[in-house]
Amino acid sequence: MKEYQTITEISGPLVFVEVDEPIGYDEIVEIETPDGEIKRGQVLESSTGIVAIQVFEGTTGLNRQASVRFLGETMKMPVTEDLLGRVMDGSGKPIDGGPDIVPEERRDIVGEAINPYSREYPEEFIQTGVSSVDGMNTLVRGQKLPIFSASGLPHNDLALQIARQATVPEEAGDEGEGTEFAVIFGAMGITAEEANEFMEDFERTGALERSVVFMNLADDPAVERTVTPRLALTTAEYLAFDKGYHVLVILTDMTNYCEALREIGAAREEVPGRRGYPGYMYTDLATLYERAGRIKGREGSVTQIPILTMPGDDDTHPIPDLTGYITEGQIMMDRDLNSQGIEPPVNVLPSLSRLMDDGIGEGLTRDDHADVSDQMYAAYAEGEDLRDLVNIVGREALSERDNKYLDFAERFENEFIQQGYHTNRSIEETLNVGWNLLSMLPKDELNRIDEELIEKYYEEADAIEAEA
Known part of the structure; x- marks a missing residue:
């Protein structure tokens, strides 16, 4: 282990040192100040005759009289x-x-x-x-x-x-x-x-x-x-x-x-x-x-x-x-x-x-996961577009279908996305909330969901809504 007292420049977090041998990139360095304080650094750039070192603890208190020791190894955890x-x-x-x-x-x-x-x-x-x-x-x-x-x-x-x-x-x-x-x-x-x-x-x-x-x-x-x-x-x-x-x-x-x-x-x-x-x-x-x-x-x-x-x-x-x-x-x-x-x-x-x-689907989450996700994306996106239209023409000018999509967008934000930071929903609970929201829309609007899945889950959502 060689020790140098040849610091040529201190610039921000960097220390530049003159050396007379090759120094490895990323090599760990100890820098000892005249009063005995030791700071650790790492070789950031190594070229013939000069090495740039980044100092982890900062360069405050360092001067050109400090000693630099190259430890011959990279930083390890x-x-x-x-x-x-x-x-x-x-x-x-x-x-x-x-x-x-x-x-x-x-x-x-x-x-x-x-x-x-x-x-x-x-x-x-x-x-x-x-x-x-x-x-x-x-x-x-x-x-x-x-x-x-x-x-x-x-x-x-x-x-x-x-x-x-x-x-x-x-x-x-x-x-x-x-x-x-x-x-x-x-x-x-x-x-x-x-x-x-x-x-x-x-x-x-x-x-x-x-x-x-x-x-x-x-x-x-x-x-x-x-x-x-x-x-x-x-x-x-x-x-x-x-x-x-x-x-x-x-x-x-x-x-x-x-x-x-x-x-x-x-x-x-x-x-x-x-x-x-x-x-x-x-x-x-x-x-x-x-x-x-x-x-x-x-x-x-x-x-x-x-x-x-x-x-x-x-x-x-x-x-x-x-x-x-x-x-x-x-x-x-x-x-x-x-x-x-x-x-x-x-x-x-x-x-x-x-x-x-x-990562989703039958055997991984639930067989309806992909279809429910796609349908909610499409419905929420349409509701968001209609919000811009409402600002121009007013809600009364929209059709019954459009109003359902507006209601869906609002409930989607307040029931699906909104859950607080201390509520832990299983994937079953998440998809059930999704079906409950999709039940607001007519079945013929669910064009991204397989008919078998609609028969299996849409009626369950109707029942959940009726009980509520």
Whole structure:
């Protein structure tokens, strides 16, 4: 281990050091100040004679008299099953007052790409207990399904609800009794208030016992945010593929992660891409998102729900735009629904789950799931279009049929989407609510549902409505 005292420049979170030997990319570095304080960093760029180091704890207090030691290894995460129930900071150090972690092994946080040939196709339904997800944009085990939100919307409440309630039902028609997920929660750049809310909810509901929490707060160094999701995903891969857990990884907020990339890029004086973000941001995000999946012959799985806030509510912004290219759909939060008091305020029309068709249907959920979802989409979309028309001509000018679709849209929002953050609906309950709403429409309007299913479920919905 060689030690250098040849710092030439300190720029933002970066330290530049002259060296006389080749230094490996991503190599871990210790920087010791003259007063004995030690900071950790990572090699960000290595060229002949000069090395750029990103410092995790920030460069405050560093000067050119500091000593730099290259440790000869990349950053590793100590992994063990005992991590469940623990709370770590953004760099993987325990902050819950518990005992030191005794790892079974230490794993490189960059991870290894899953060989496409070894991937198992995702097709096992995950029951989140949230009707707007389960019924309309179904999550599948091994999928990556982001939540697109905006500043001020309750995306954290939805994330906590999914973390509490997510299960893999054992068979179709199951009432929610199934395999629970281990939850890896990676928070990047959140406020202390948000962190307290997360921890209170985890502790109150008992979810912490099956969770590993990584917390990078808003006042922590921004550069640490580039490490936090990789620590979380390394832990998830260990629990899933070595210990057989079904792991749900929730990463919030990816916007803060991308802002950290932009800050580092500016410090390196890189040529910026769209809106100042690095040109390699697509590749960088893909290295995180593509770590979700299943492996043939392995029992466990890694399912990802990244959360991002769209700057200016703009879904064409580079962060949601690139995320949408990489992931298999998105759950869209809606400001108008939130202002109406709908919980959770999920707008199902622009939302999408590209793997939904493979995760629903007979033997997976219920034989009517796909048809009910398609019919509710079509009916709600027509009701939304008619709302615009009502603003022009008034409701009295509409036909009886059109008024039924308007009523459907209103009840759909207030009965199907609206359920609160503490109601856990099984897929049976979700589809029954759907049939109850579709019973408002004449049978001849249900042109997306098989006639056998109409005979089987439509009358049941009539009976439910009559009893009510």
